[in-house]
Amino acid sequence: MSKYQKINWRRRKKVDPFEQNKAWKIDYKNPELLKLFVTSTGKILPRRITGVNALNQRKLRQEILRARQIALLPYTTHHS
Template sequence: MDTVRIADNRTRGRRKCYFCQNPAIKITYKDPLRLKRYLTPRGKIVSRFKTRVCSRHQKLLTTAIKKARILAILPFVNREL
């Protein structure tokens, strides 16, 4: 279950969670530059299947982003298009 099949019959290894690989990196609401990587240009939170983050760290990211929005560190909606 560690490999995933792709179209032309090759296999590639399962990609690990970025935060599981680097346990020294903490998810905190005080770091808007890191949190912005997990937002769409419109300001929505990107799903964990696109960001390749495990469910535990996705939940921590979500709560950190929501806390940063409430404290006005991150905008709720990005109106710049």
């Protein structure tokens, strides 16, 4: 069971989820949280959709790339 809820990105006010939930820490060792900010095809969601501020978006990107590097997150879900 996930302690992080799925976020509905369509109808919500643009508030940084990391400012709203102080318990959420951006860390590559937490792929469960990072998956919320990656599409089903493996793309990182942009700021204009998620509402994450610029500093946290840069941190988020860096940690997603680190998690992919050590195989905690997949680069893509498309298998050809």
